[in-house]
Amino acid sequence: MKAKLNVLTKILLIAFFLYLFLVSIGLMGKAFKGFGAGFAENLIRTTSNPFIGLFIGILATSLIQSSSTTTSIVVGMVGSGVLTVGNAVPIIMGANIGTTVTNTLVSLGHFTRRDEFRRAVSAATVHDFFNLICVAVMFPLELATGFLQKIATHMSSAFADFGGIKFTSPIKVITQPVIDFIKHLLIDFSGLSKNAAYILMLVLSVVILFFCLYFIVKLMKALVVKKVEAVLDEVLRKNAIIGIIAGVVFTTIVQSSSVTTSLLVPLVAAGVITMEVAFPITIGANIGTTGTAILASFASAAATGNVAAIVIAFVHFLFNLIGALFIYPIKIFRKVPISLANSLGDLAHRKRGYAIAYVLGLFFVVPSLLIIISRYLK
Amino acid sequence: MFKNLLGFWKGKDFLAQVFGEFKEMLDDTKLMYEMVCSTLLENVEEPDLKKKVYEIDRKVNNLQKKIRRRIIEHLSLQPTVDVNTCLLLMSVVKDAERLGDYCKNLYEVTEIVEKPIDKAVFSQYFNGLDKDILTLFERAKEAFIELDEFKAEASWDFEHKMAMQCDHILKEIVKSQLTVNEAVCLALIARHFKRIVAHLTNIATSVILPLSELDYFDEKRALE
Numbered sequence: 001m002k003a004k005l006n007v008l009t010k011i012l013l014i015a016f017f018l019y020l021f022l023v024s025i026g027l028m029g030k031a032f033k034g035f036g037a038g039f040a041e042n043l044i045r046t047t048s049n050p051f052i053g054l055f056i057g058i059l060a061t062s063l064i065q066s067s068s069t070t071t072s073i074v075v076g077m078v079g080s081g082v083l084t085v086g087n088a089v090p091i092i093m094g095a096n097i098g099t100t101v102t103n104t105l106v107s108l109g110h111f112t113r114r115d116e117f118r119r120a121v122s123a124a125t126v127h128d129f130f131n132l133i134c135v136a137v138m139f140p141l142e143l144a145t146g147f148l149q150k151i152a153t154h155m156s157s158a159f160a161d162f163g164g165i166k167f168t169s170p171i172k173v174i175t176q177p178v179i180d181f182i183k184h185l186l187i188d189f190s191g192l193s194k195n196a197a198y199i200l201m202l203v204l205s206v207v208i209l210f211f212c213l214y215f216i217v218k219l220m221k222a223l224v225v226k227k228v229e230a231v232l233d234e235v236l237r238k239n240a241i242i243g244i245i246a247g248v249v250f251t252t253i254v255q256s257s258s259v260t261t262s263l264l265v266p267l268v269a270a271g272v273i274t275m276e277v278a279f280p281i282t283i284g285a286n287i288g289t290t291g292t293a294i295l296a297s298f299a300s301a302a303a304t305g306n307v308a309a310i311v312i313a314f315v316h317f318l319f320n321l322i323g324a325l326f327i328y329p330i331k332i333f334r335k336v337p338i339s340l341a342n343s344l345g346d347l348a349h350r351k352r353g354y355a356i357a358y359v360l361g362l363f364f365v366v367p368s369l370l371i372i373i374s375r376y377l378k
Numbered sequence: 379m380f381k382n383l384l385g386f387w388k389g390k391d392f393l394a395q396v397f398g399e400f401k402e403m404l405d406d407t408k409l410m411y412e413m414v415c416s417t418l419l420e421n422v423e424e425p426d427l428k429k430k431v432y433e434i435d436r437k438v439n440n441l442q443k444k445i446r447r448r449i450i451e452h453l454s455l456q457p458t459v460d461v462n463t464c465l466l467l468m469s470v471v472k473d474a475e476r477l478g479d480y481c482k483n484l485y486e487v488t489e490i491v492e493k494p495i496d497k498a499v500f501s502q503y504f505n506g507l508d509k510d511i512l513t514l515f516e517r518a519k520e521a522f523i524e525l526d527e528f529k530a531e532a533s534w535d536f537e538h539k540m541a542m543q544c545d546h547i548l549k550e551i552v553k554s555q556l557t558v559n560e561a562v563c564l565a566l567i568a569r570h571f572k573r574i575v576a577h578l579t580n581i582a583t584s585v586i587l588p589l590s591e592l593d594y595f596d597e598k599r600a601l602e
Contacts, residue, residue, distance in 0.1 A: 229392055229455050233448070266454040272447050 007223065014219045021212040022171055025076050025296045026179040026303035027205035032080035033304070034198035039082060047087040050143055052374045054135070055367035057094020062363035067099030068213050068255055068292040071316055073206065075293050079300030079309030085149055088312045089142055092293075093135050093319060094367075099289070100128040101363045102258035106265045108356065114349055116269045121355050122345030123268035123275060127261050127282045128362065129337035129344075134323035148322075152314035156307050172302035179303060213255065213292070220254040240280040244324070247284020257289035275338055283324045290317040392452045393460065396445050396467055401523055403441045403474040404581070408515040410434045410481035411574070415508050418487060418567070421494045431485045438478035442471045462589055469592050470522065470584050473577040480570045480577070487566050492559045499556070503547050503564060504571075510540055511574055518582040525585055533582035534595060537575050541596075544572035 032039075047053045061070045074091050077083035083091075107124035110117045142148050182204070186197045228250060251260045264278045290313070297313035300306070327333045348355035410431055416422040424430070449464045514536055521529035547568040551561050583595040591597075 225455050226391055229452060230395070232451050232455075263455055267451060270450045270454075272450050272454075 010219050010223050014216060014223070017212045017215045017219070019174070020208055021072075021216065021296075022175050022299040023178050023182075024205045024208035024212060025072060025079075025299040026175050027182060027201060028073065028076035028209070029080040029300050029304045030179060030183055031198050031202035031205055032077055032082040034194070034201070035082070043077070043082050044084055044087060047083060047091065049374055050087075050090040050139070052371055053087055053090030054094040054139065055371045055374075057091035057096075058098040058363065059094075059367040059371065060091075061095040061098025062101040062367075064210070065099075065102045065105075065258065066210075066213060067095040067257065067289060069210055070095040070098070071290075071293040071313075072209055072213070072296040075296045075309045075313055076205075076300050078312045079297070079304045079306045081304070081306060081308070085153075085308050085311050085315070086146070089148060089315055090139065092312065092316045093139055093142075096131045096286070096316075096319065097128070097135060098363060099257055100124070100131055100261070101359065103127060103261040103265050104355075104359050104363075106262045107269070108359070110266070110269045111352060114352075117352060117355070118345040118349035119271065119275075120265050120269035120345075121348040122341045123265050123278050124261070124341075125344050125358070126275060126279055126337050126341035127257075127286075129340040130279075130283065130323070130327065131286070133327065133337060134319065137326070138319060138322065148315045148318050149311070151318055152311045155314045155318075156310040171299050175299065175302065217254050217256045217259060221259055224250065224253050240328070243277060243280035244284040244287075244328070247281040247286075248288040249284075251285040251288025252291040255289070255292045257285040260285035260288070275341070279334075279338060280328065283328055286320045287317070287324060290320055293317075392448065393463065396448050397523060399441050399445050399448075400467065400471065400474065401519065403438050403445075403471065404477075404515065404519045404522075406434050406438050406441075407474060407477040407481055408512070408519075410438075410478060411484070411515065412512065414481055414484045414488065415512075418484065418491070419495060419500055419508055420497070427488070428485065431482055435478045435482050438475060442475040445471045465589055466584055466592070470581050473580045473593075476577045477574060480574045484567065484570050487563050487570075490559070491563045492557075495560070495563065499560070500564070503550060504568075505543070507540060507543055507547075507571060510536070511571060511578075514540070514575060514578045514582075518578040521582040521585050527586050530582045530585040533579055534586075537579035537582075537595070540575045541572055544568045544575070 047056065057070065061067050064070065071092055074083065074088050074095070078085055078088050103124040104121075107117070107120035110120040138148065183201065186192070186201050186204075187194065190197055190200070192200065247260055251257050254260070261282050264273070264281060267273045268275060268278050293313040293316045294310075297309040300309035327337070344355075344358065348358075413424055413427060414431060417424045417427055445467060449467060452460065453464055514533060517529050517533045517536065520526060521533055548565055551565050551568070554561060556564070579595055580593050584592055587595060
């Protein structure tokens, strides 16, 4: 009885935080719109260099350690029109790389046992290399052809044709009164200037978004982890497809690829599962994590009526799906990220400082330097 | 695939799984003990005994690895849940695995014994100790699986008497007029029995001893 009550409480809390998450996205859209055309032009100009966009995505996600937060904010920005879909695509790709910092940091926890550390670094960085390869292939391709944008636009228009706006309208019905109330409170009653009130609204929406995602992930994990554990042996060892599906399902539920991939690191480190078993789960996690942005895009589209938010969310989904379809089924391609991760693991095994240098370099130093250089050169 | 996905909702929880597997380890080692004792002490012909004993021992070893793997999985997924139980299980599975090893060692006595052990001589020295150990197998299992503190305490008392008896047997054998082969074999049996009793008591007393005191029930008793 007590256990059932505990589960019910968790479900109610998740529903509450999910609702607040949708409110935060709508609020963010209103705040960005409130800044006016000048702000939008400035932001669009800043992110018009796709390389800067890419590095902003890496750096921002590495710092907050949540691609769901980055992509949700980007979706909110695109929905409110302060960011174009074209400018947002590289940021989304960068967020995909940045999100891998969490499990790489988890791998550093195995620092004291050399052999375990080698396996932990390999398990963590296979996600990094997979995403880096996807970006290396699809980033120039997208710049040259815009194929992701085109497919995503087509998908979202088809979605709209099937009643997309109608589908999102229930979200609008339940979130709009609260969004309007907060807006009314900040603009009309706070005594702040309009600009200051919109800044406060933006800060508030980001804080709510961050906390909601934090609690949703925590509660969802607590809710499903026992079930996952009960079948870990039976299901995940079967085959790669089951592994991918398990990665997608678990990550969609907990709304964080970092949770999934970080759980795999100690298992590979301890030798309980191999890299070959962990890799498809990681790929599944990459696809599953796009659910948060899709959810945010519905809220954004409901609040602003702009389908572009759905387009960028689909770009995120397509990028990870195509990456998986392109790399995993072909044995030679599949071996590339695994070999690179194993090589880095061997390097870290010989000199452990390399792993720390890798984390600092890839996620913080290189993107920061390149952003500065790009701006300086401009 | 559907069956696998369906399994997602039907899976047993961690403790049910590992306790079930640990019980299996104890049942298997008890079976090994029974088979070896009936051949060694009662001259019952058991076909393919060696093959059976070694197969069960391998199974017990694999169960130990499986339980350890589950513990790592559990602590990776839920690092703060059941930590003490995990540490306890890490310790007692080693005891169960050692039970398998000592039963194997008992089997090896059947290979060096030159003529069947005389039942009267055995009874004179061991006085039904082999049957008492069989009872201890059950008591230890029940104490651990049912977390029964009374059965754990009872096993502890039982162990003390049996360990003393094993030491006494060795002293008696040293003074005896038995042939070298008989004396060595009986001494080895007494030695292996003592180790089996100690590992079974480790398992039983883990229910009542603090984690830091595991395996040191004898020191604890001496202090009391």
